[in-house]
Amino acid sequence: MSYHADEKGYYGEFGGAFIPEMLYPNCEELRQNYIQIMEEPSFKQEFQQLLKDYVGRPTPLYFAKRLSEKFNTKIYLKREDLCHTGAHKVNNTIGQILMAKKLGKHRIIAETGAGQHGVATATVCALMGIECVVYMGEIDIARQAPNVARMKMLGAEVRAAKSGSKTLKDATNEAIRDWINNPVDTHYIIGSVVGPHPYPDMVARFQSVISEEIKSQLLEKEDRENPDYVVACVGGGSNAAGAFYHYLDTPEVGIIAVEAAGKGIHSGESAATSALGKVGIIHGSKTLLMQTADGQITEPYSISAGLDYPGVGPMHAHLYKSGRGEFISITDDEAMQAGLELCKLEGIIPAIESSHALAIFEDRKFKEDDVVVVNLSGRGDKDLQNYIDYFKL
Amino acid sequence: MNRIKQKLSEDKKILSIYFTAGYPKLDDTVQIIQDLEKSGVDLIEIGLPFSDPLADGPTIQESSTAALKNGMHTELLFEQIKDIRKSVSIPLILMGYFNPVLQYGVEKFCQKCEEIGIDGLILPDLPLDVYQEEYEALFKKHRLINVFLITPQTSDERIKAIDDASEGFIYMVSSASTTGAKSGFGEEQSSYFQRISNMQLKNPQIVGFGISNAETFNQATEKTKGAIIGSAFIKHLTENGVDSIGGFVSQIR
Ligand SMILES: Cc1ncc(COP(=O)(O)O)c(C=O)c1O
Numbered sequence: 001m002s003y004h005a006d007e008k009g010y011y012g013e014f015g016g017a018f019i020p021e022m023l024y025p026n027c028e029e030l031r032q033n034y035i036q037i038m039e040e041p042s043f044k045q046e047f048q049q050l051l052k053d054y055v056g057r058p059t060p061l062y063f064a065k066r067l068s069e070k071f072n073t074k075i076y077l078k079r080e081d082l083c084h085t086g087a088h089k090v091n092n093t094i095g096q097i098l099m100a101k102k103l104g105k106h107r108i109i110a111e112t113g114a115g116q117h118g119v120a121t122a123t124v125c126a127l128m129g130i131e132c133v134v135y136m137g138e139i140d141i142a143r144q145a146p147n148v149a150r151m152k153m154l155g156a157e158v159r160a161a162k163s164g165s166k167t168l169k170d171a172t173n174e175a176i177r178d179w180i181n182n183p184v185d186t187h188y189i190i191g192s193v194v195g196p197h198p199y200p201d202m203v204a205r206f207q208s209v210i211s212e213e214i215k216s217q218l219l220e221k222e223d224r225e226n227p228d229y230v231v232a233c234v235g236g237g238s239n240a241a242g243a244f245y246h247y248l249d250t251p252e253v254g255i256i257a258v259e260a261a262g263k264g265i266h267s268g269e270s271a272a273t274s275a276l277g278k279v280g281i282i283h284g285s286k287t288l289l290m291q292t293a294d295g296q297i298t299e300p301y302s303i304s305a306g307l308d309y310p311g312v313g314p315m316h317a318h319l320y321k322s323g324r325g326e327f328i329s330i331t332d333d334e335a336m337q338a339g340l341e342l343c344k345l346e347g348i349i350p351a352i353e354s355s356h357a358l359a360i361f362e363d364r365k366f367k368e369d370d371v372v373v374v375n376l377s378g379r380g381d382k383d384l385q386n387y388i389d390y391f392k393l
Numbered sequence: 394m395n396r397i398k399q400k401l402s403e404d405k406k407i408l409s410i411y412f413t414a415g416y417p418k419l420d421d422t423v424q425i426i427q428d429l430e431k432s433g434v435d436l437i438e439i440g441l442p443f444s445d446p447l448a449d450g451p452t453i454q455e456s457s458t459a460a461l462k463n464g465m466h467t468e469l470l471f472e473q474i475k476d477i478r479k480s481v482s483i484p485l486i487l488m489g490y491f492n493p494v495l496q497y498g499v500e501k502f503c504q505k506c507e508e509i510g511i512d513g514l515i516l517p518d519l520p521l522d523v524y525q526e527e528y529e530a531l532f533k534k535h536r537l538i539n540v541f542l543i544t545p546q547t548s549d550e551r552i553k554a555i556d557d558a559s560e561g562f563i564y565m566v567s568s569a570s571t572t573g574a575k576s577g578f579g580e581e582q583s584s585y586f587q588r589i590s591n592m593q594l595k596n597p598q599i600v601g602f603g604i605s606n607a608e609t610f611n612q613a614t615e616k617t618k619g620a621i622i623g624s625a626f627i628k629h630l631t632e633n634g635v636d637s638i639g640g641f642v643s644q645i646r
Contacts, residue, residue: 008522018491020448020517021542022566024551163454164444176447183546183569281492281518282445294466295496296444 003248003315003324005204009197012322014314017196019284022180026188027284029103031198037102038095038205050094051209054127055084057091059210061217061373066345067358073366076227077348077376078214080239087351087378088207088239089120093189095206097124100187107131107186111161111175113140113168113235114305115147116351116378117191122156132156135174137167144305147382165299168309172283192236193313196284200241200313207242214373215246222371229254229366232375233356235271235306237313239377244319254326256364257316258357260302261329271300272329273312274320282311288320303332303386304352306378334359336390339380351378352386396484396512397538397561400435401597407619408610408645409436409599410626411488413456414473415465416442421635422473423480428635430483432642436599438515438621441470441489448517450573452624456631467497471505478510486540488515499528503535513538513561521558529558540564545585549592556594565589565598565617573624575603578612590616610645 001012009015009031017027037043051057059079068075080088093110100108108125110132112118118134125132134151138160141148151158164170172195179188193200193207215225230247232240234257247253262270270276277288282297289311290298302308312320319325330338339355342348350358354377366372380387387393400407410429414422422439429437442457442465449457477485487506494502494516506514514537519528524539532539538561543552546569555563567582568575589598597618604613605625613620622645629641 016520016523018518018520018523021547022448022544022569022571024520025544025546025548163451164458169445173445173447177450177571180448181570181574183544278496280495281490283447284518291492291496293496294468295493296461296466297492298444 001322003319005197005201005315009201011314011318014287014317015197015200016286017284018281018286019196022183023176023196023284026179026183027196027198033103034099034198034202037099043098043102047095047098051091055090055094056082057209058213058217059083061214061221063221064346067342070345071361071366072368074369074371076218076371076373078210078243078373080210080375080377081348081350081354081379085120085123086381087116087120088210088242089117089191090123091209091242092191092203092206092238093117093120093124096187096189097128097130100130100189101128103187105185105187107182108189109133109135109175109178109186110189110191111135111168111171112191113137113171113308114382115140115144115151116306116382118156118158119147119150119154121189122151122154125156126154133178134158135161135171135178137161137171139166140168140171140305167299169297176283192238193241193315194236194283194285194311200285200315203238204241204245204315207238208245210239210242210375211244211246214243218371218373226250226253227371227373229256229370229372230375231256231258231357231360231372233258233307233353233377234312234316235309235353236311237316239375241313241315243373243375255319255324256326256328256360257319258360259327259329260304260307260335260356261331262301262303264331265329269301271302271307271309273310274327275329277311285314287311287314288317304335304356306351306353307356328360328364330356330359334362339387340391348376349380350376351380352383354378395536395538395561396482397436397486400484401562401618406614407435407599409438409619409621410434411438411440411621411623412626412630413440413442413453413460414470415460415463416456416627417459417630417634419463419465420473422470423477424635425638426474426477426481426485428638429642430481432639434483434642435619436484436486438486438488441467441487441493443490443493446490448571450571450624452573452627456627467493471509474509484512485510486513486515487511491516491519500531503531503537506537507535511537513540515540515564517542521555525558542566545569545581552589552592552594556596559596561596562618563594563596563598564621565600567600567603567613570602572602576605577609578603586616607645
């Protein structure tokens with residue numbers, strides 16, 4: 001079985017491009033060109049140069065000694081939190097801005113929830129001197145003020161999405177509508193492995209640098225390329241896709257995807273898509289999503305804005321359905337405790353998204369000599385207010 | 394013969410009206426359909442509201458959100474219109490996004506449409522290739538015409554493929570836009586209308602998006618078979634409720 005996208009963008013039964021005809025030329029232009037462009041030597045060279053000099057790659061693979069002692073196994077942290085702008089998101093936006101340039105686009109649009117992808121997009125647009133419009137739900141604008149300010153400082157226009165539930169899914173709808181209205185000069189930089197083909201595959205390829213580095217770094221440290229497990233949190237699934245990518249077809253490597261259970265899977269306030277979702281179509285992709293019996297998409301909840309998406313990328317839906325991936329969901333409380341614990345044990349303040357991945361060790365036990373790589377997708381600066389409020393600091 | 398094809402064979406321009414089921418009030422559906430027929434409209438598109446209508450502009454989005462809040466859902470719509478063929482003979486098309494249809498069950502949905510006397514479907518996010526591979530046989534079995542969209546950006550080659558796959562008419566989106574985004578037509582539309590007209594397609598074309606009054610209706614139908622009004626009618630319903638539908642239609646033609 002393949003865990004990669006086929007030519008039409010399907011991962012098993014999931015994926016594809018369920019888009020209105022208005023989007024067909026845009027997606028088709030991208031589909032016909034993305035692989036070829038990514039394989040051009042000049043593209044590769046520029047992408048790798050920027051990842052190195054601008055983003056700060058390779059990010060370290062750090063052996064977390066005290067955390068390992070506590071849980072009696074060998075835990076490595078892939079330090080995506082040390083990327084420029086504070087999360088893995090920038091790997092994708094660097095790739096896509098270069099793609100947009102190759103396609104001759106003069107204007108960039110993006111959606112953002114917490115603002116991390118918006119900041120990463122505004123950053124690369126500033127770098128390239130390209131106009132940037134970021135759609136953000138009206139509610140998110142109010143609760144993520146620092147990132148809104150960052151985007152503005154970087155020269156982006158932040159437009160409030162006022163439709164529907166006024167959060168990430170609606171910001172995505174607004175970005176798609178913008179793209180429908182500006183089909184020729186605009187490139188849409190999607191922030192995760194979601195959306196119509198070829199986005200999930202393209203974003204996964206840009207993020208795959210994460211597992212490419214893990215392989216060579218682990219070889220150096222443990223004299224083996226393959227860990228026993230790779231663990232990552234899943235919102236849309238881009239940091240997870242990047243961390244899993246080069247291990248997808250290596251069955252000896254266990255894949256663990258961690259979703260946000262919010263206040264509990266069955267509390268009605270959750271974002272645990274694999275547990276609660278059914279097959280459906282969201283943002284042009286057939287995947288697992290949270291919806292009513294009537295097929296209306298519902299609003300998820302998580303304390304972590306980056307995991308607050310009602311679907312998962314089609315790659316992850318397939319990993320779940322096929323049994324290749326182990327899916328675990330973590331509540332707000334478990335994640336917050338695990339985040340604080342990492343601060344105390346390792347001197348690293350993680351993003352709350354990443355704290356979900358760290359929280360699995362309480363219940364999910366590993367063997368003493370297991371090598372477990374956790375993708376630390378981002379740093380906690382952006383979440384300071386949440387940590388302050390939660391722990392009454 | 395399918396009512397849509399029957400209507401298209403008449404020697405006249407088609408006026409089609411879209412409205413969102415469950416809006417302004419949950420139970421307005423049947424009255425809106427009856428009044429539209431009485432007012433001389435040729436074809437009706439009944440919109441099945443969806444939480445995330447990404448091809449639609451603010452007017453239709455808001456009507457969808459309101460309709461869902463009012464309590465509209467697929468089964469209820471079918472219930473409301475189950476006897477509609479006792480009172481109207483106008484061609485009826487259901488228009489909606491694919492996810493609610495998928496959850497209802499595509500086969501069950503088609504069966505229900507046939508029972509009620511629905512003549513066609515417009516599902517903008519059900520792409521041509523998926524339709525042909527998975528659903529065409531089913532739609533045909535239940536005598537449902539599936540209507541495809543084309544836009545000014547659609548290539549000639551793809552327009553031909555869509556023409557081949559269509560029976561009934563082609564929904565010609567007037568400009569690169571979501572519904573209700575633009576009003577009035579310029580140079581660009583004229584040359585697009587001309588280009589399509591020159592292609593001599595086997596299916597007639599009906600223009601949608603951006604038609605709001607007699608002027609734009611006449612412009613849009615100069616080179617085509619007809620035109621569809623959506624957002625402008627929804628706005629009318631928002632402002633006037635369901636009591637003056639005839640007045641709205643008589644301003645168009
Ligand atoms: C630090 C961090 N991790 C994870 C995510 C979730 O996104 P994804 O699942 O695409 O990696 C986000 C999204 O904003 C994020 O900022």
